[in-house]
Amino acid sequence: MSDERPTLPPVRLHPEAELARDALSAPLFARAAKLARWAEREVPVGVGGDLLEEQLAEAAVHLDLAVDEDGTGYAAEAWQLAVDTGLVEIEEHAGEDEDLPDGAPSGTATPGEELRLLTAGSPQDVLAIWLGGMETVLADAAAPDLGDLVEQIAEGGELDLDSIDWNPEDEAELLDGILGNLYMLCALAEAPEQSVPLPALAASMIVPADMDEPTDDILEEVSEAMMRLDDQFRVLEPIGLVAYQPVDEALIEELDEDGETVRSAGPLEDEDVSRYGMVRLTPLGMYAVRARMLDAGVEAPAVGDLAGKGxxxxxxxxxxxxxxxxxxxxxxxxxxxxxxxxxxxxxxxxxxxxxxxxxxxxxxxxxxxxxxxxxxxxxxxxxxxxxxxxxxxxxxxxxxxxxxxxxSQDMIFWLTVDTLAAQLGTADEDAAELRDLVEGLVGQHTGFFDAVWRVDHPATADVLEAMGRLHPDKKAAKEARKAAFKARSKKDN
Missing domain, CATH: 1.10.1240 (Methyltransferase, Methionine Synthase (B12-binding Domains); Chain A, domain 1)
Structure with missing residues (x-):
């Protein structure tokens, strides 16, 4: 008989057809699919399948985006996702190794086979393509901020990769840990729409479990992690993995070029915790993170897993x-x-x-x-x-x-011990419901403890000891402890 305990709480997943619809409606994925259909016109592309400047502007217009830095940036992200997921195929021109002038096309993009599966395939097909795209976005989220390097180059400086404190494996592992903790917190949430405060999520990865009061250094680490998570969740939200309320910009300190504060973050009131960011995995995100954990060999139960088991x-x-x-x-x-x-x-x-x-x-x-x-x-x-x-x-x-x-009386008391043993194994002993149960049982039976300690049940002594801790009446609690001693002595003999 299996006594293995699950390593993660079970979750109730949405039906795959519903999840596939969620995937198709995720903003970034929807834009990628729209650009893949746009590629039926055979789009000239540069090295690596990147859109050329003119085509990038056309892609932004096709997506109803402004032809500015933000609009073309969104279009470029969607196009790259379409290429990475096979929604778009790139055919390189002959002589691709020859030097080409800047802005000259080196290939042609057309719709890929995966695009057909988005409309003619099964929900599993759609989700498989989406999962592939999600992995690309996760890699982007774990990538370093290259803003400082870009500024170095723009100012005529040398490219100094060592100045980036970044290890790709460590960053990917950290993001996996964050998503795992978020999965756990969402699985345990009382309501499906309940979000997790960003400070709590960051602290779950940094503050040691045995630390009562975090030190100033730990709090600084949590603050830095929050800002990193804020950037990452902004990247992950468009693919449909998370629902994210970003950190309020008014709470972020502004620093001058010497690192001195020029504007302090606003004070935090208890009711304003949401201003520090709130995040939850979407139903699609729960499905995706669970799939990744299963691939990694982590036990992550879901409702329905046991339907075919004994x-x-x-x-x-x-x-x-x-x-x-x-x-x-x-x-x-x-x-x-x-x-x-x-x-x-x-x-x-x-x-x-x-x-x-x-x-x-x-x-x-x-x-x-x-x-x-x-x-x-x-x-x-x-x-x-x-x-x-x-x-x-x-x-x-x-x-x-x-x-x-x-x-028989023996059966009644045996069932009583068995039921209490089960409740004690699954409930918090401080729960009012359990205390009321214990008090009610003792009150219903005259000489309860004198009868129960004789019950031939493996858990009799443990149950009586627990009743001694739980019963609010000191006299009854003392009787329970005496009965537990008798039961244990009887068992030992």
Whole structure:
């Protein structure tokens, strides 16, 4: 039986057809496709497939962009993406090795085979092309800012590559780490549209987990990382990977040529945290980052992954899923099976005395609640089973079945210990809901602790110790601790 725990929280991905539509509507990708169709006119290009000055201006006009530095810049980015993804094919002219005058064409661009797949292919075809383009954009985002070098050259200086503190492998690894952390935070978010503050994302990569108060040096690193991330997310947003609210320009210090502050950043109020940047992965971004992590060998579960797996794998995984995703996973698993055989498989997989067994039985009970009356024979078959008889009676009662035999006191208390053990394995012990459960159980049964310590369950002592920590009444808590001692002594003997 699999006891492996997922390394990342599960996610619910959008359908591939919907993701493909998102890809086609991403601004940069849409522009690339539009220019690829424009290339039906056979566009003359320079070395490497770059658009010549005249054609670049025409491309900007075709994209309804202004023919200025920004407009032609956007057009050049879209054209490069079209070339990189195969939406455009470049045919070099004969004699390409000969010296050509500046501005002379060295080849011709025409629509590539990939362009046809955008309209005639499957959603998987569209997503494969988009993923290829995304990798190009990620490489651009990890590239250094060459602005200083351009200024050096413009001023007649020498090209000094050593002045750039940049290692391509380190930068790519850092960006992967940022996207991985963002994936984790988005997966754990309470709402799909919930964004992550840029300072929190930067801190997640820099501030050590065991550091209570970040030092000034650490805070400076976080600030520098934020500015780098601001640049990178501005690059990644047009391809549809992230939804990004940039850092408010009014909060960025302006420095003179000597590095002295000429305008300080504005003060930050608690309610203004969004001014420091907010980011989240789009549904397309969640799909893309997960695909990259799977390629890297990282376990990144998604709802539906377990539909073809056995009941043991399902019950082993569900305790680590948030409630809504656990139900969605169970529904997909059940949809592929008939109710009666599914119930029998679930009940069989729920047995066991290992540490995770109580959580499997709780997951089994929750999954069986989604099965209709056709599963009744399977539940009646286990009424005398010490581990399953209690949950079987609960299911039968909830489904209005008749002729349910009364459980013994031993079975009632065994089920109580098992249920608490499962809850303690999945919940925060400080949760009010769990404290209320403990208090309610003790209040319902006279002599509760005297009965429970005798229960032959592997987790009895641990459950009683937890009840001693959780029960708000000091006298009851003390009784629980005494009962735990008795249970542990009984087990040792």
């Amino acid at each position: 009941a043991d794998v399902l019950l082993g995984a569900l305790p680590d899923y948030p409630e809504t995703l656990a139900q969605a996973e169970s529904e997909q698993w059940l949809a592929a099976r008939d109710g009666l055989s599914a119930a029998r498989d679930l009940l069989s997989a729920a047995r066991g005395d290992d540490d995770r067994a109580p959580q499997r039985r709780l997951a089994c009970q929750q999954t069986l609640s989604l099965v209709g009356p056709e599963a009744e024979p399977a539940l009646r078959e286990v009424l005398d089973d010490r581990q399953l008889g209690g949950l079987a009676r609960v299911w039968l009662a909830e489904h209005g079945a008749t002729g349910i035999p009364e459980p």
